[in-house]
Amino acid sequence: xxxxxxxxxxVLLGAAGLALDALPAWASADGHAWPMASAVPxxxxxxxxxxxxxxxxxxxxxxxxxxxxxxxxWTALVGIPLAAEPGEARIAxxxxxxxxxxxxxxxxxxxYAEQRLKVAPRTVDLSPDDLARFERERDHxxxxxxxxxxxxxxxxxxxxxxxxxxxxxxxLRRLFNGQGRNPHSGMDxxxxxxxxxxxxxxxRVIDTGDYFFNGQTVWLDHGGGLLSMVxxxxxxxxxxxxxVPAGARLGAxxxxxxxxxxxxxxxxxxxxxMVDPALFIDG
Numbered sequence: 001x002x003x004x005x006x007x008x009x010x011v012l013l014g015a016a017g018l019a020l021d022a023l024p025a026w027a028s029a030d031g032h033a034w035p036m037a038s039a040v041p042x043x044x045x046x047x048x049x050x051x052x053x054x055x056x057x058x059x060x061x062x063x064x065x066x067x068x069x070x071x072x073x074w075t076a077l078v079g080i081p082l083a084a085e086p087g088e089a090r091i092a093x094x095x096x097x098x099x100x101x102x103x104x105x106x107x108x109x110x111x112y113a114e115q116r117l118k119v120a121p122r123t124v125d126l127s128p129d130d131l132a133r134f135e136r137e138r139d140h141x142x143x144x145x146x147x148x149x150x151x152x153x154x155x156x157x158x159x160x161x162x163x164x165x166x167x168x169x170x171x172l173r174r175l176f177n178g179q180g181r182n183p184h185s186g187m188d189x190x191x192x193x194x195x196x197x198x199x200x201x202x203x204r205v206i207d208t209g210d211y212f213f214n215g216q217t218v219w220l221d222h223g224g225g226l227l228s229m230v231x232x233x234x235x236x237x238x239x240x241x242x243x244v245p246a247g248a249r250l251g252a253x254x255x256x257x258x259x260x261x262x263x264x265x266x267x268x269x270x271x272x273x274m275v276d277p278a279l280f281i282d283g
Contacts, residue, residue, distance in 0.1 A: 034155070034279070041080055042171050044080065045105045047078055048074075055074060063271045064225060065225065066271070077156075079269065089106070112172055137209075145269060147221050147225075151223055152223045156226070158200035161199070161264060162198070164191035164263075166188065170277065171276065186229070188263050190263050191262065192253065199246055199250055201246050202246045203220035203244060204242070204244070211231075214257045214265070215255075216231075216232070218251060226270050230264060231257060233253065234252045234262075
């Protein structure tokens with residue numbers, strides 16, 4: 001979906017009785033914009049950069065940010081890590097021949113629920129061999145998630161990769177066999193073994209593999225530091241390098257990796273921070 005031009009937006013917003021700056025430049029004609037703004041740990045902040053004749057760059061620390069909009073107004077979309085502390089945060093906008101311009105936004109606190117799960121003991125208390133495997137896989141996936149590519153996405157409205165009940169929401173503080181681990185960094189969808197899994201957004205396949213915790217996994221690059229992953233698959237139907245449209249089949253629901261039964265784990269990453277997939281979908 002192409003973002004409306006500045007003049008077209010002026011007509012749309014004026015007809016709706018809204019101020020011109022009430023919606024971001026990439027808002028669809030029905031007045032919705034994805035991802036929804038939610039400046040909390042695990043959310044996405046919308047930081048206005050102001051007008052400019054060309055798309056400006058923006059950085060969170062040393063990480064490039066996804067910037068969308070048009071010359072009438074640009075916005076940086078900032079993925080906020082789940083470990084972020086509430087309070088003021090800043091991004092930087094490089095300026096030719098001068099010090100970067102700093103822009104502040106506030107991260108609000110959010111308390112996520114707790115979830116207790118029973119899994120195979122070997123997936124909680126790792127053997128030396130399993131620990132070595134996990135560390136190799138972690139190093140590999142750190143290289144995968146560093147991807148930042150162009151062209152930038154023309155829409156950020158995603159589709160759910162497989163139909164089903166949300167069985168575990170993003171951000172849950174999880175205890176496996178009574179032991180605390182990292183918060184849940186994606187959305188779990190209850191679906192039967194073998195159910196089709198499709199691309200939530202057009203992208204390029206940048207990694208596939210069978211990992212200790214995530215099982216059979218596919219990573220997609222959507223451009224501008226926006227990535228998505230689908231995990232615990234029973235089968236993978238794509239290869240690294242494939243360009244896939246939204247809705248293309250990636251594989252099938254399974255129960256590989258650390259799981260309690262068949263389901264899909266869907267994760268979305270923005271500027272290397274796992275963020276809530278629910279911000280990118282209707283409802």
